[in-house]
Amino acid sequence: MPTPPPLARIALARIALRLCIVAFLVTGIGFWYAYAAYRDASLANMERNISLRLERENQLFRLAEDNLLLLRDRYVKALAAPPPSDLDARFAARFERKPDGTIRHLLPGHDTHLLAGGYVSRNVPVTAAVKHRLLVQQDMATQYGLAWEPRFVNTYIASLDGVFATFLPDTDWAAVAPPEIEKVIRDYPWVRVATPEADPKRRPAWTAVYLDEVAKKAGAAEYYYITCTVPIDEGGRFAHYAGLDLSLHDIIAHNEDAVVPGAWNLIFTSKGQLIAHPGLTEAILAHDGDFQLLRDGDDTLRRIWRLVGGLPAGSAVIYDQAGGQYLGYGFLPHTGWYFVTVLPEKAVTGVAWQVAQVLLALGGCSLGLELALFRMVLRRQVEKPLGTLVAASGRLAGGDWSARLPPQRSLELDKVAQAFNAMAEALSLRDGIIRNHASEQEALVEERTAELRAVFDSGPVPMLRILGERIADANKASEQMFGHGLGELTSLSLADLLPRAPGTGQPDAALLETLRLDGVRRLETPMRRADGSTFWGLVSTAHVDRHRPGLGYVLLCEDISDRLAKEEESFHKATHDALTGLPNRLLLEDHLAQALASAARNQSLVGLLFIDLDRFKAVNDRKGHEAGDAVLRECARRLRACLRVSDVVARWGGDEFVVLLVALQERNQAMEAASRVIRALREAFVWDDGEASIGASVGIAIAPAHGGTPEGLIRSADMAMYRAKMAGGGRWVVSDGWREDVRGGCD
Incomplete structure (x- = not known):
């Protein structure tokens, strides 16, 4: 932490700041006054100069015209002689x-x-x-x-x-x-x-x-x-x-004579042709004298032309706000020439700034003298007595309880010295009490630390203390879970206990960063044993002291592999048919809802085949339930074999199956799939002690034409299947909204 400046310096700085503010205010006022005065004088001078220039140029042009009229008269008379x-x-x-x-x-x-x-x-x-x-x-x-x-x-x-x-x-x-x-x-x-x-x-x-x-x-x-x-x-x-x-050279030389300091002159015609410009003489010559302001000029020249071109005869001064400059112009109508003087506003502010600099320099000299005198007073009256107080306070802060201040000359500082001495006496007494209490607390901390160590070592839950990237400590339960000895665990990093990502062979960096966070509760993640095998662990972490991250954090890990396996088995039983292993109607409805949402986003079709076995009841009644179960299992196998891997085959119940066709591009794909199903199921079914031929009736519904919700699409397919059944079976029927249209039959 930086050392604060002395009190005398702070007081001196504050006074200097106030004086500087006053000086700058005076300078600002002076600058504005000088700017306004110089601007008004420059504009008046420019207006007077442009009038004189216009009169001077007019005299030259009038002289040429009068001389030529005289020459014409003399020439005509001489020819007639x-x-x-x-x-x-x-x-x-x-x-x-x-x-x-x-x-x-x-x-x-x-x-x-x-x-x-x-x-x-x-x-x-x-x-x-x-x-x-x-x-x-x-x-x-x-x-x-x-x-x-x-x-x-x-x-x-x-x-x-x-x-x-x-x-x-x-x-x-x-x-x-x-x-x-x-x-x-x-x-x-x-x-x-x-x-x-x-x-x-x-x-x-x-x-x-x-x-x-x-x-x-x-x-x-x-x-x-x-x-x-x-x-x-x-x-x-x-x-x-x-x-x-x-x-042209004489005109340009004459044009460069600007009376107003910082200004420059130019001449152009009423048709926008530049005659003279102090910085564009070469450009005028390069254009053979035909330098057009709008065609060849820059933004400044084009703006001057738009402001001045077309103004009436005479002279005036206007302000070019976009260019930040004053334009004094004069126009000679009989020649069609504009004489323009350009005075940049910067030229005016430059002179005003010179005046302000002089004022600022004078103010700075006065400020320096005042500050020097004030520092002399502060040094004798404040800084030296406060230095003695600071030195005594430093000794007291360093543990020297004998530090005392002598009596002071001023009343205020003497009261400070007396209060300081009283405080030193009180601190000396309290120091003795604190030392005795600290000894008692140290003994208590050592006792509690030994107890916590015993709990850590003998705890049934595996615990690791992570310091940085390394394992700093581990209990016996950790040795048994990870298959490492105590000496091995403390030589590893946390990354060594995590599984490797496929392809890279490196631990998951995002998982490592998550475990470093304070307060991770019940995070399920794979863990790695010494033999390379993995198991699912339930991990929790907590920093030893969140205000002191350098002490690391404690990681607790519980093996939940058996529990997850049982949960997965229970989920499979709840969502799949026990006889065929196919998804049941609960899982089918979930897949169907996802497929409809994806089709709406991707502008594709979803097909649904509702399948009913034609003569299955006779097989079940005559051959028995075992034969019926064998037929159902074979039906499931044939359906999976004749359809795409991406299609979902589900058992709806009894002798009914439903097929979900995803990401279809046209309706014919659903009809082709229905034909494959009919062909696959009309072949004879053979089991150990029997044989039967059954066939199937298929109802086809296609989203979004036949329904936009799972319930609507299933209902449309079911009704289409019923029509196929009524038509004699062994065929497929396509639903068209709420009515069915028999479009196909036996293949």
Whole structure:
């Protein structure tokens, strides 16, 4: 048993516990206050930030749209102006026909940082109008591209017939464009959004993220773009377009700038296409910019889309309860883009927990100082006097009755010392009385032990004392019953006195466990003698002391083999016919009840044959009772021989027999059995001094059709037998409910 702590330590621990509870309560309150304050400040900051972000992004998109509208107006006016007089010379100074048949800018000396690249498809006739158009496109793409380069990575002006100029610094896009670009140009994203069908208002329109294969082929560092395109109609039809490109890399870098600590930003379109995400840039690129939130996103992204997608224009902060996070969103309707800031609630609780840790640390320091001062007081005022009392009590507990306490300074402790000294005096007197009484009890125990030993040794009932698995002691009656000498019994285990299980050769483990139980009364079990023979024993067990199982238990065994044999003989006489040895009607009814219950469970049939010997009375009257008995015994033998081992043949009384057919699968099996019975009993019966032919009439009843109870089934079979008898005998009749149907006769 562990030693309990000192009283001073217990008092100190209780005080420390109360102070800790106070400290934790203060920390909890501080944590909640810090959490609420930081959460409100973060949400306000996030709402303000999303509004500023929406305004900032709106300015960028508006700037692109306004610039393209200005560029469209200037481009239309420039095309309408007459071409310069030196058109051919200027065109030849800038462009040349390539081997693939296209017109492209001169490569030697072409600086993409200062001059836009130009291109004419090989299928376009190079007329003066085409030359004039390409020069205008190149001049305007260069002029506006240089001015807009800090904000937009590419500025281009193009025609649907395959004439264009593009200002893309560090990349010569026009130099690697396919030779017949007009055949595929309508499939490009920046052209699809500018068609009259997609843009009936003929305003600037924005694409989603797309991969520019030409820019990738040209070796551009960035080839994932988002483009703002403005259509330019000529003569009432869609003929030209101009555009500005934003780099996906710049959008992602801009998106990662989260003002609220612990938050992160993402951008997606109103159609569910992810534009920017700090952790999914590679995934966006792997999908060629077509990363769909519902199709490719995880549970968090799909939940954000369902909460934010479809919300009206403007900005707000909502709470995602399932994800444990705050969502600040802003929507630009003219681009169809959602700008979302995600603030996990853990980020808020993390800051609050840091504040709580500071409060907890300060409380812990204060608690330690208070406990140190309190321990100093307890040590001097309580622990030292109590130590003296404990030492004196230990001496007293060890039998030193001379232990005494000196007078104490405090009134309470001095009263304790006086009571202790008085108790020590009283214990010293009682110790002497107890010692004298103990000596008398020891002598009495020795006398009673000798008497019990004599009773054990001379008792008529075999007794064994079992200790663990071994026989620790045995009386003389045990030697006679088991055929072992005393020395042999005490060298054996209880398992050696039990019979071996068939196949394993080992004693029954369940029986051994039962015998170990306390209070086994009159358990009938086989036992084993020294010569290997077995007998039935009536066993009882009892522990020497149930509170001290180490002392073992006593086993008493009585040989009841003769009694069981007589009981078995009496049971057989009560349930079997004395003349034929067959089961009587009592045992038959028991078997029939069990067979009906089993058939109901297994969905099988039970058949019952009621047999009456046709001419037996004449044999009995003419030949005498001895001949009649011989015929009955032979009938019993023939019936057992012609039926299955599982079938039950019983003598009902007089010259009547009943056969129980179990586990039938069809009715014909009962009829076949009845036919075998008739054939077996119509053969002549021969005994020592006579011979006779009798035959039999059989009534057949089948459960459950002809009765569901033993009484009903027997009654149906009996009535069917009566019909067979009335029909002349030597045949079988099947019962059909309460009426009989003669379906078979002599075989």
